[in-house]
Amino acid sequence: MKIAFIGLGIMGKPMARNLLRAGYDVTVYNRSRGAVEELVKDGAKAANSAAEAAAQATVVITMLPNSPQVQEVVCGEKGVLEGAKPGTILVDMSSISPIAAQEIGKACLERGVSMLDAPVSGGEPKAIDGTLSIMVGGDARAFEQVYDILLTMGTSAVLCGELGAGNTTKLANQVIVAVNIAAVSEAFTLSTMAGVDPEKVFHAIRGGLAGSTVLNAKMPMILNDDYKPGFKVDLHIKDLNNALEAGHTVGAPLPLTAAVMEMLQNLHANHCGQDDHCAIAKYYQKVSGRGIAEK
């Protein structure tokens, strides 16, 4: 099965590499050439446009920053749809707006191309290890046809529903993660300002109903004033933008998402956009005048 892989960024490069290692015939395209040359050394073929890459393939994978880039690379000049043969499956693994995914999917259908949206969670380390979690939306038959390809890049691939369902699931995930980080930051700001050692609070509550993966993963970072990403504030802003846009479209109220978005935007404006998203604790520190980790 011939694969075209378009978008060789922090995530795309190791994902394409895992496909090559598994023995797939992969043609790559990327706007800047450096990453293309790296992948060619690993055995990939190079294309000069998305259209040229897509013309070689039965499965086209895109891994791009956000909705406008996917729109451009798929539907734009020298884009995927200019090269793709009818029957091609497009798997967009970018995290984009589910509304945009559905619009792009319509354009694909007009050219006989079947689209799946298949955003991932796990970040760069899991992209390298091939242990991503992949949330998929689209046609069940297309999903079955690319299932083995997806499991070359991830440990799980779950079909959540129609086209857009992958990104909707990802957005639900990102809403919970952002709000849970803010909940932990808010609760520990309260207890620390009331004079209680945050390590003792952490120890006392983590085993109960307040326990969460966010609490276990992020609290040690917050206590060490360590905001090295991980997952960046600016990327979470992108995801919450997509969540709010989707919420407005379908009529879902997102008051907590909107409140946490303001915290993230404030961090971005204060040059913390490249910090790990648990820097939400720094927003609380700024408002309260006291850090959770301060003795």
Next chain:
Amino acid sequence: MKIAFIGLGIMGKPMARNLLRAGYDVTVYNRSRGAVEELVKDGAKAANSAAEAAAQATVVITMLPNSPQVQEVVCGEKGVLEGAKPGTILVDMSSISPIAAQEIGKACLERGVSMLDAPVSGGEPKAIDGTLSIMVGGDARAFEQVYDILLTMGTSAVLCGELGAGNTTKLANQVIVAVNIAAVSEAFTLSTMAGVDPEKVFHAIRGGLAGSTVLNAKMPMILNDDYKPGFKVDLHIKDLNNALEAGHTVGAPLPLTAAVMEMLQNLHANHCGQDDHCAIAKYYQKVSGRGIAEK
């Protein structure tokens, strides 16, 4: 060691019973007599006032609804401090304001009584089983003296800091729980209204960074439209009131707590105060016009 136990409600009655079973000499007092008579059948002595109960004991335990009741029972007419001998230890296991706990502790000290605040988490089933989690604030020596008594009622008792630290820790816990329930409700309202099956979203995200004890415990209830408590909306309102009061006093910003408090207050106003706190999902249902569990 002679114990006075004051406040034989849903929580207090089984807690006092566990002390009797462990062989302690327990004198009980409660405003209404029914519960007193039950406990007398189980081997307790009855007192006619908090003062009379306290006069018999070296350790006085109170388990009452909120700060004003503890204030009244400890400092009021025929209260604990009228009867207690100097050297008595007062263990208030109610969930109250940490500020109130510190004020009551001052009044105790003037009478030579040492106070610990020791709120619990786990609810009625764990009170019955003697498996509560107990969060304690106060003097370390007093804590050591009552440690075995506490472990008759709970599986863990953690000294978190000075007097008030027990309730501060409990409030941090309750802030996280309330906000995490709202996060889950908000995220699933988004994905459901976008047309994605909530069971599939639950399956796809629970193993990742969005995972939490709240997600695992409450999502099945929400999916079954089952709001039988568990922990009631009205009790969570009480706790968040204390959290907001504490936040205002120490200068900790609690924007998400305040937002979720409005949801809980709205549920109370709509006759859902006796529902489980995961009825926050019903608030989202009302605003969006669609339930997460609806097909």
